[in-house]
Amino acid sequence: MDPREIIARRAARELQDGFYVNLGIGIPTMVANYVPEGMEVILQSENGMLGVGPYPVAGTEDADLVNAGKETVTEIPGTAYFSSADSFAMIRGGHVNLSILGALQVDRQGNLANWMVPGKMLKGMGGAMDLVASARRVIVAMEHATKSGAPKILDACTLPLTGSKVVDTIITELAVMRVTVEGLVLEELGPDATVEQVQRLTGTALIVAESVRRMF
């Protein structure tokens, strides 16, 4: 399995029937493809939409209907549109059950950095700071290490933070880790991963749960 698919597939298991979920750009968006059969999950998009449907059939794209990644999407029966202020009132008010987003770095305290690399192209934080500060639960879904094998899961983030102590769970192609006051607890291993491999690619000491399971 493609690492991104492993991550998205595993993250989808965190969904529950009736959940309202905000998915970030990239791997998190892919989570929508793995919603278990028969489960109803409503996607919130911070540009002002509740009830995001799949991508449109070619030829039916609507320039007025995009998600927060500016991708063309569709509506579902029961979709509602609202303003950006109302959308972030919804987010800030803690009404979104779960926010899944990517990261450049996460650390053992649940600090998250995903918006800025000093000296690199200016982008901006978009809605990420609002989302991580207020969703009831925040899951980081990302590849475990950088392309060159450098750890992204650290003792302490070195990049400017998106949120302080905001992450609940980290899901990578190699592991599922829970943020606790003692540090990161390794709870599950990816299809072919070993504890040693995960620890080697992680920049902070992991607490290995008594019963580490396989993801799938």
Place this chain on the structure above:
Amino acid sequence: MDPREIIARRAARELQDGFYVNLGIGIPTMVANYVPEGMEVILQSENGMLGVGPYPVAGTEDADLVNAGKETVTEIPGTAYFSSADSFAMIRGGHVNLSILGALQVDRQGNLANWMVPGKMLKGMGGAMDLVASARRVIVAMEHATKSGAPKILDACTLPLTGSKVVDTIITELAVMRVTVEGLVLEELGPDATVEQVQRLTGTALIVAESVRRMF
């Protein structure tokens, strides 16, 4: 002319074409009857309506369509409904050109008391505090003195205030007075009123404008 009619008729002259106006309960509500021919004035009602129309024809009353005085009203072409939060965002944001309301007391500094008489029936301030704090212009439209002839226009209000330094103009059946830093300036006299009479029924020294005019 009935004193209340004099007041409402004179207050209506403060309206301008295209104004958005909030009218309080009682005499202020009567102002709507005297909007000059050809002038378009849009009435805001703080329970969530812009574009309040006249009372309904008997038999067409709608329980879902009331003004802030809980009276049945009608809509006009272009009416918009919104929530109480949106209504007061509109008021607080200074988008209402003019607020006309009644008073128990007003003083020379433009302080207004119209919501509470200690020891009397509890009522509550409703939206009055928000309106007087934020409308671009606040006019008090009221009978000049109490039924027993006691002044309501004073050096300093003795009742709990609705707003501090909020009133711009006072219109009674006897006079039009403008609030200035020097005190209340008597600018116009009611149909049969004299300067002496107005001063006698007023609890603060009035500054008589150089050219006191008749209201009508």
Place this chain on the structure above:
Amino acid sequence: MNKIYPSAEAAVADIGDGATIMIGGFGLCGIPEDLIAATVARGVKNLHTISNNMGVDHVGMGLMLEAGMIASHIGSYVGENKLLEEMVLGGRLDLTLVPQGTLAERIRAGGAGIPAFFTPAGAGTIVAEGKEIREFKGRSYVMEEELTADFSLVKAWRGDRMGNLVYRKTARNFNPVMATAGRCTIAEVEEIVEPGELDPDSIATPGIYVHRVVRWTGYEKRIERRTVRGGGQ
């Protein structure tokens, strides 16, 4: 996802003693009469209510007041409510009067995750006493804090099983704001429609805010002040 409950009684069955409850409506316009009646029937005590008004004799929240189930109330106008006054003066009910716009904004803030904000309403009056006052651009503002509730009882016109709601005319008032601020929001609707029937551009309360939907019993809506045009007009 089906948020529809079979009855008002079932929808309010877990409202317990001491709960904080927001109740929508302006005067008697847009009040959730069935939900109020079902709450009264439950006979719970020591409720903390938040509502712009307090009903009138034997109608709306007047029924809750008469049942002696309200320990404290936050509102902006309690009008000609003799029993309320007696209870307040007798120390049996703790009443807090709040400017109407401040009330609406405190509730919005509660739903929107904003713990406090500044407003000019009430600056220089007894409403500001004991509160932080701050100047911005030379003008005084009062700091006001958010309001939330265990339950919000709201009245809408149409709703679907996902909790999407639309309101009718001025019966909207406090209902959509309170819908956002209840940990459990229960909506009484006149008509239940299928998801997709409500225009997505016109949904006033997106379903995320609503936990339970109940169809009203079709009672006659009350008019507080019936005003009509003069005969000749």
Place this chain on the structure above:
Amino acid sequence: MNKIYPSAEAAVADIGDGATIMIGGFGLCGIPEDLIAATVARGVKNLHTISNNMGVDHVGMGLMLEAGMIASHIGSYVGENKLLEEMVLGGRLDLTLVPQGTLAERIRAGGAGIPAFFTPAGAGTIVAEGKEIREFKGRSYVMEEELTADFSLVKAWRGDRMGNLVYRKTARNFNPVMATAGRCTIAEVEEIVEPGELDPDSIATPGIYVHRVVRWTGYEKRIERRTVRGGGQ
């Protein structure tokens, strides 16, 4: 009451050098293209812009950027905008990045007469530096102040001569919020209808907020990322 202007050029004719301008839209969705083009054509300088994004090359606010008319910008995401980066690094444009929800709420506050409020977004990050931090119920919040503008340029779907507006799908985004915060709000609409044609329960922007209405020229709306379903689905 007739707020309709004959053209975008006429509607923006009094935007002067140094003006603060809010511009609606999310990415290229729901941007007032004609009003932007007319503003660019005026050739004014030193504008202070507030907008969630900054367009892309040769489209939307990208045109204003390329015309060298922007002195400062407040937004949440400027994406892959090479020219903007050069200008910022070269000290020719003052950029302030704000969390998107904070941006939306600061604009709402500006329209709603709320000078400041507290939000959890950005607490413990560089966004909070230099700002007041306060704890409510054991959690840290940042105090953020309102934003207003001399002009708000917004894009709506339908509007009437009284300034009432409705929006279409996600083209709504920042437009209704910014409409409330401009001292002069100019709306570009696809269709002008008669007062009363818009459903009074569904008007997203009541006319009180809108000072000028212009009919668009009927340009083709841009799609930033055209994504479609796989062939077999």
